[in-house]
Amino acid sequence: MKTSKKIGLGLLTLGLAVSLVACGGGKKADDTATGGDKGKGADYSAALVTDVGGVDDKSFNQSAWEGLQEWGKENDKKKGTGGYNYYQSNSDSEFTPNLNSAIDDGFNTVFGIGFKLQPAIEEIADANKDTQFVIIDDVIKGKDNVESVIFKDNEASYLAGIAAAKASKTKHVGFVGGQEGEVIGRFEAGFVDGVKSVDKDIKIDVKYAGSFGDAAKGKSIAAAMYKSGADVIFHASGDTGNGVFSEAIDVMKTKPENPVWVIGVDRDQHDEGEYDGGNVTLTSTLKGVGTVVKTIATDAQDGKYNGGKTEVFGLKDGGVDLTKGQLDEVNPDIQKAVDEAKDKIIAGDIKVPEKPSKK
Amino acid sequence: MVGTLAIIVSSALVYSAPLIFTALGGTFSERSGIVNVGLEGIMTIGAFSATVFNLFTVNIFGALTPWIAMLFGGVIGILFSLIHAVATVNLRADHIVSGTVINLMAPGLTVFLTKMIFDGHGQTDLIKARFGKTSFPILKDIPVLGEIFFKDTSAPAYVAVLVAILAYYVIFKTKFGLRLRSVGEHPQAADTLGINVYGMKYAGVMISGFLGGMGGAVAVQSISGQFSISTIAGQGFISMAAMIFGKWNPLTVMAAAIFFGLSQSLAVIGSQIDFLKNLPSVYLQAAPYVLTVLVLVLFIGKSQGPKANGQTYIKSK
Known part of the structure; x- marks a missing residue:
């Protein structure tokens, strides 16, 4: 009885704490006064x-x-x-x-x-x-x-898929999503289609963390994927992706001879991939x-x-894109393949699916 | 198969290490009769100060930085826990209320300081030196076991296990531990025998601050790599659950924390184990919670805390 009360109060505290911090942020809105020109x-x-x-x-x-x-x-x-x-x-x-x-x-x-x-x-x-x-x-x-x-995140993810497929030496790549749904589904669908367009036999692990803020879970998912042979992971998972970067860096530090990569999302995540022996960010999809x-x-x-x-x-009006990242350092062919696909998508020759195919 | 087991174990250890430290901290505090619901806040402070320490001293300490930052997080944790100690021991505040204040204060304070130190950003920069993966020499060459337990694994988790064993020894085999427990069970009796009740309570809370701060420091330096409001989100409360689950005994508390980590990593990795592969993923995702309920119902009897836990001791009475 007493213990359950304690935990209940604990949870209440957590809620209060979060909302209190929130108030701090919200009030900021008023402190600079009106501009009346x-x-x-x-x-x-x-x-x-x-x-x-x-x-x-x-x-x-x-x-x-x-x-x-x-x-x-x-x-x-x-x-x-x-x-x-x-x-x-x-x-x-x-x-x-x-x-x-x-x-x-x-x-x-x-x-x-x-x-x-x-x-x-x-x-x-x-x-x-x-x-x-x-x-x-x-x-x-x-x-x-x-x-x-x-x-059209699926278009940028398609390009990410091509980059991943071309960069992968093990012919095995991974996708880590935040919460399953329409938006992240577009990322998954585009990525899977992009990988398959390069080589149908590449194995793709798809895993959802169920949260955009659970770095610990992102890390264990990434650990499992890298350990089972994947060498490129595309994450569309917000802060959960911090765990993916963290695991990739740990792997690189222990086994630099088998390079692993992360593809960032929404903005250039080059900084997240940096460590004292190099950088694990292959490239990032951009969302304008x-x-x-x-x-x-x-x-x-x-x-x-x-x-x-x-x-x-979409790609056509610069709403989404893929960064150069380290594509050229890995293999100069990648950027070429990405650019070709980009032109085709803009011209309408390639239609990228928006929804992942049913498993 | 060995490979899969190795991932399950190492992921579980990465996840459990902060919980073990913090849950042990809670054990010390509650053994002295002070309920510490402020563990979450103490972890937050520990995580924040360790991150800042790591960022500013990495050029001096190099690869040792995470370990020193961990101790630093612990020291700041002590300072922060003193607020709880003063409020509950001297000012006779309700333990839950004081702990709640700690939990409310820590996120606000750390986010505010982050904004002050890092040009108005909501999170710190990324740390350069992390715990990473460690392989133990010699031990890693043991067939099968070496691969599962000692290769590319989490060093802080093993330190946590050692601390748990040490904590067991301190609480149950030393004079200090006996006094600590007596203060938590029956402070009047302890007082009449000349034990400094307030002093013991201070010691209990401060140790919990030290271990809780280290727990937070381990979480940030092995998992997220930067401090933000989402770095410590509930781990402190899970640690409290582990402490209760483990019946205030350091060794079982540690086992409970590892159990939580194990069920979490099973849920993530289960889909790669051959005989679990065909199971719909919803079962694996629900597994940690179902397992916890089952273990609680089937194997754990009544969880009985220290008798005078949560009661304010007034010396003159």
Whole structure:
């Protein structure tokens, strides 16, 4: 009895701790006051609500925030109400409160960064018809004040698949996903298809961690994959991927003669792969969240908000891409194959599937 | 097959090492009668300070950095646990409330300090020197066993096992341990026999701070490689569970922590074991929790903690 009480209280504490930290982040929104200069579109303001994680997560949120900051600087906006700002979500339960704060602070356009915000925006949009919402990575249909943005991650992952297949010496590669679902499914489908396009006999391990923040699990999954013979792992798993990098570095330090690689996701993860004997990041897929946020904010300021529509960004318009990374050092042919495939995808000669085939 | 076993064991050890340290810390504290729900917060502080120490001194200590950073994390853990000790022993605060304060304070404080030290970033830079994998000389050449237990494995886990054995010896075979336990069972009786009750309670809490801080330091330096709010997310509470599961006895506490690690790594690696391959993955993912429930129900009887655990001792009464 006493022990169960103790654990219960412990969990409660954990919850409180997380939400308290969250409040700290949220309050930041108010400390810089309004910028009141007039001019064309001067009254227009935009804010974003992050997915779980901060605006310096070295990934998705950071990229979006950088895009919004760039937009703000170009348009002489100040950080804070009436200009541009961010609301940090530290847990799923903070999406709705953060969206509400953004609306209350009078922002014209509110970006929801990440598919996890989809239900919250869908619920809130009808009650706030004057606010323009943008949801990244998911689709909300039939609402005039919600614009949906989707990335063709499957196209960039296809290129990653080609790179992995060409770089693998053991003819065995791996994929580590965060949570199973539509978005990460696109990564998996593209990657698998890319690998198969090079060589149908390459073995592909696909494994989901069930979380975007469990580095320990990422590490054990990667350990299992590398040990069973895979030598390139593509991770689409947020912070869980830290564990994948950590394992790859450990493997390289113990057995440098059999090189293993990691392919990063969403932004250039070269730094994550660095260690004192080299770097395990083969390449990274890129997702231009920042560019898209900037473009949409600029358009909306000029009165060109595409409410109710779904916009798709792919290789063609630079919405996604693959970095050069260390491809050339491994084998100069890889970049060539990647570029060829890229041209074909842009030309429409290759159609990359969006959903993983059923096993 | 040996290869698969080797991955299961080494993954389990990587996962369990921080839990063993922290759970042993909790054992010391509770043996002295102070409930320490603040283990999670202490781990967070330990992880943060070890990361910062590692980042700033890696040029001086080289490959030894993670170990020294681990001790440093422990020392900061002691300082932090003193808050809990002062509040519960001298100020007679409720143990749970004080522990909760520790847990609330640590994430806020560390994230704030991270932002101050690392130019407003939400996480630290990546550390250069990690624990990595260790092979034990000679032992690794034992056929089969060497491959499974001593090759490319987690060194901190073995240190944790040694600490557990040492902790068992200290708690059950030394004068200090006898006094510590007596204070946790019946402080009045201990006091009448001339034992410094407050001193023993301080010692218990401070040891838990040291071990908890080291646990956090091990977690960050062997798993994530950088400190952020998600580095310590629940390990402190799992350690408490391991402590209760292990009935406040260092050796069984250690076994409980390893059991948690083992079931976790089985869930991850199960799909590569031949005879488990055809099992739907949902069973493997549920396995850690089912196993825990089964073991608790079938093999563990009543878990009885120290008798005066959680009660404030007032000397004059």
